[in-house]
Amino acid sequence: MKIPQSLISSLQNIKGFNENAFVDTHENEASPIAVRINPFKKTDTFNHAESVIWSEYGKYLPDNYLATFDPLFHAGAYCFQEASSMYLAQILKSSVDLSQDLNVLDLCAGTGANSTLLASLLTPDSLLVSNDVLKVRANVLAENLTKWGTMNTIVTNNDPRDFTRLSGFFDVLLIDAPCSGSGLFRKDPNTIREWSVGNVTQHALRQKSIITDAWGSLKQGGVMIYSTSSYSKAENEDIVDWIEKQFGAQHLVASNEDKLGNEVISEGSYRFYPDQVKGEGFFITAFQKRNSEKEVFIRSGKPIKNNNRRTEREIFRNWVKNIDDHTWFGKNDDFFLINPLHEHIVQLIQLNFNLRKVGVSMGKLSSKDLIPEHELAMSLFLSEKINKVELSQQEAIKYLKREEFALEQAVKGWSLMTFEGFGLGWAKILPNRINNYYPKEQRILGKES
Ligand SMILES: C[S@@+](CC[C@H](N)C(=O)[O-])C[C@H]1O[C@@H](n2cnc3c(N)ncnc32)[C@H](O)[C@@H]1O
Known part of the structure; x- marks a missing residue:
């Protein structure tokens, strides 16, 4: 594996960079395979596997592990996630009070590795909006969150600038930004061919544009977490400086006491090098928003009127655990189970965004019974009587x-x-x-x- 010389030269003065060890690891060591167990569908299959030290549910698996033929994978008992990026859990725990009900936006959610981590940590009354701008990714994202089984999740397929429609709404904004991808050279050798100094510059511009578009959706006092899989300063520390200046944000500076392993603290942010941790290259940091933001108006109080409620409830009671704790809405013939606290925001998002998933799709009503949807089978809310x-x-x-x-x-x-x-x-x-x-x-x- 030939690492571009211009990348190596650009990293010489960056905290934690050790050229020989870095090159040696890329040339001689395979990328570790890691999974994260679903805490709501806890399997003991991986009890004896090595743990990822910074993740309660992270485990390393052998290189040749084939999940395709493991029914537990299809049941949503675990998902694959690059080990370093599981550090997100630590950042959340140290910057946000996770016992509170929070509105969280995973803006660049990809296929959902971070979103399932967020879904695992949030309270049931929190709301997670997982978004990806690419339609194919948003569809896989919806599939993966369906497998995870929670109800308090919405999947959208929108451009970051669309989130100005939810001004000041989110307590947490995660931007795992598209980047030049140098941190993933071992995992995806294609990124080496595509890597160039110009590509880094282009990504830095795109990162600024994504942050600018989404910043207004964060409420005052809310936390933005920014991460990349790049080693380049232009996409990391320089973006941190820019965010502080551009938005007057408070950088939540990490210190050596916060460290859990061999991650490096560079100018108050975390850097992961594959020669020092069992994981890939990664950068992550957090900010708090200081400036005030006008908050989008979301109706609250009265439930949305539905004349067929009683009949529907009796049918759904046979399929859904504790139906009286939930609400639902119908669209065409399909019915979706949602948290009653999310009824009005769901309605607002439905009107303004390209929805790929909302709550738990229960199925269609036909001659007084339900034709159940796959989502209901995967959910954590299925009745035990089934x-x-x-x-x-x-x-x-x-x-x-x-x-x-x-x-x-x-x-x-x-x-x-x-x-x-x-x-x-x-x-x-x-x-x-x-x-x-x-x-x-x-x-x-x-x-x-
Ligand atoms: C680093 S990946 C995200 C990985 C994901 N967070 C995970 O946990 O698997 C970045 C994502 O940003 C999305 N993206 C690309 N360009 C974007 C843009 N201009 N605005 C928002 N998202 C973008 C890509 O589709 C991609 O899925």
Whole structure:
């Protein structure tokens, strides 16, 4: 692996950079594979795996670990996340009171590794808006958050500037910015070919533009967390200086006492070097907003009127745990379960954003019963009264491939297929066959080698 000389030269005076160790690690050591366990679907499968020292639920796995044929992965019991970026949990814990109900925006959420981490830490009455500007990513983001199972999440597919419509609304704004990607050279060698000084400059401009667009959505006293997977000062410390000057923000300066491992503190921000930590290159830091911001008006109080509520409630009661604690709304024939505290903000977001997911999609009503959606099967809110069929590993893989399989003594009707107790999806058991309702677009393709 040949690291660009111009990158190496530009890093000479940066805190923590050690050229020989850096080059040696890139040439001789593989990128570590890490996963983070879902605290709401706690599996003990990884109990003996090495822990990521700065993450309560982070574990390292062997290089050859193949999640595709692990039903627990499809059940949302864990997700992959680059180990260094799990440090986000530490930054949150030290800069925000996570026992409070918070409105959180993950602006550049990608496929959702940070969003599932946020969803794991927030209170049930908090609201997480996960956004990505790219449609394909926003769709995968919605799938991954569906697997995680929480209700207090909205997925949008919008440009950062659209968030000016939610002025002063968020307590926490996470910008894991698109960057030149030098921190991921070992993980994705394509980033080496694309790397250039010009590319760093371009990304720094884009980072400033994203921050400028989103800054107004943060409330006074709110916290913005900024991170990149780049080593370049222009995308990191220089952006920190710029944020302080441009917005008068308070940099929440890290000190050596806050350190949990071999991460480096450079001008009050954290830097991760792969020769010093078991993870990839990463930069993360936090700010507090000092200036006041006009807050978007969100109606509160009265629930939104719905004349069919009583009938719907009795149907949903058979499918959803503690239905009286939740509310729902219908769009066309589809019904979505949401937290009653989020009813008005959901309505506002529906009107102003491209929504990809909201709450838990329960399904469609048809002749007084529900045709359940996959999201309900994956959610943490499914009623315990629902019929379940526990599958063996082999049966689970067949189910996830949408192949035919037979079951002895299964109760007729809708059943949740489970593996080690975790929901995988729906099947409808008929007298002479099983209809597999696992989503076609998510089915496992290919063969186990
Ligand atoms: C570093 S990745 C995010 C990774 C993600 N946070 C995770 O945990 O997996 C940056 C994301 O920013 C998005 N992005 C690219 N250009 C953007 C722009 N101009 N505004 C907002 N987001 C952008 C990309 O689609 C990409 O998913």
